[in-house]
Amino acid sequence: MTLFRTAYGNTRSENGWRMCTRAACERILVPGADNQYLAAMIVRSGPSEIVLRAWAIWYHRNVERLDLYKAGVGDDWGWSEKNDVGDSNHLSGTGLDFNATQYPMGQRRMSATMVAKINEGLRLFEGNIFHGRNWNRPDEMHFQLNRGTASGDGGSAKLIAFAKRLEAGYLGLIAGTPNPTPVPTPTPVARPTLRRGSTGADVVYLQALLNRMFASYSKLAVDGDFGPATESVVRQVQSRSSLAVDGIVGPDTWRAAGVR
Helix, strand or coil: CECCCCCCEEEEEECCCECCCCCHHHEEEEEECCCCCCEEEEEECCCHHHHHHHHHHHHHCCCCCCCCCCCCCCCEEECCCCCCCCCCHHCCEEEEECCCCCCCCCCCCCCCHHHHHHHHHHHHHCCCCHHHHHCCCCCCEEEECCCCCCCEECCCCHHHHHHHHHHHHHHHCCCCCCCCCCCCCCCCCCCEEEECCEEEEHHHHHHHHHHHCCCCCCCCCCCCCCCCCHHHHHHHHHHHCCCCCCCCCCCHHHHHHCCC
């Protein structure tokens, strides 16, 4: 079983973690008040999973609700096999996007109250989490393990110690419980075929995903309207993935964008 890889010529992502395969990851689950699991994201196993799961739960409880299917589509994302940003932390399973369709890259939409609450959480997590809003090109949806949390092929001593404190009950988030098995298990949403003229939540999801996965050339307005600009990006994805260039998003194009 291969756990590590080279992605786009890089052995490590931007925050210093080894690039990994899906086999090095597991799915974290964020429980809601009704014991339904509201978000499920794939992240790097080990202390990284503990800290990222705790952060997702803290965010859900204190900042805003994470919802597995907003308007019928999932917009909480973790590990990805592909990404247009060659050193993306999603490629190492150490980055998370929350409510991604609400917070397009390059924009600041969060209220001052939300930002203050997030900053409170970052302090409680003692520098182990970084918020993408603080990059020069803001990315409000994005959270990741910070630089300095990796060592060798795994976590640093600081991260491991913090994960143990979380398991021991710090912040009351996971209190020694393993990542639970969901009941019921979330059912993936089937992705429809989309083309110019399509509208709605699935197009919103597609546009946000294209902006995330192909950031060097996808700067779409996330407006739910599959117009010429969206078709142009889809055609670029198809061309670069050696697919038929027809501007229609079917199963092969969804897969090229990282959706299985």
